[in-house]
Amino acid sequence: MPYMNGIFALLDKLAPASLLTVMPDAEAVFSGYLQQHPTIDFAALTGSELLSSDFHKRYRLALVDNTLEYMRKQDGAALIAKLRDIHAEILYVIIPTGPGWTNLQTTWNAADMIALGLRQDARYGPDDKGKQLYHFDIYDYKITPDWLNSQHWSNPQMWNKARW
Secondary structure (H helix, E strand, O other), X not given: OOOHHHHHXXXXXXXXXXXXXXXXXXXXXXHHHXXXXXXXXXXXXXXXXXXXXXXXXXXXXXXXXXXXXXXXXXXXHHHHHHHHHHHEEEEEEEEEEOOOOOOOOOOOOHHHHHHOOOEEEEEEOOOOOEEEEEEEEOXXXXXXXXXOOHHHHHOHHHOOOOXX
């Protein structure tokens, strides 16, 4: 998984206090990182475990890889929504793109990810068999427009001039 170097660089940049992974063999993949960061609160679950449980713990960062493409699209969307809304402040999702991938149960594209509120961050690998990284951050998912402030809400210039 050559794209994992980018993920580890991202982890070093964000330095999360807690990390939830939804991917197969997460303990093996992150063993070196966990040895370097022994205080991190780490959890590794499968998508089906997360969807079927009453697990409600919140993590600073969640990472989904090698999971969505092997789930029904409806279940994958529910997993992303649950992670985004309940379990993570920052969510990163890695999905395969291009016609070179075979034996996938579902395919995901940019429109699917945008519909779930994620933004594309990076692309790894060749066009025919690459992977794309998408993210959702609760703190920057919506840019506040200029008009959304108390100055425009209250219309102070109209006070004592008209009755509503």
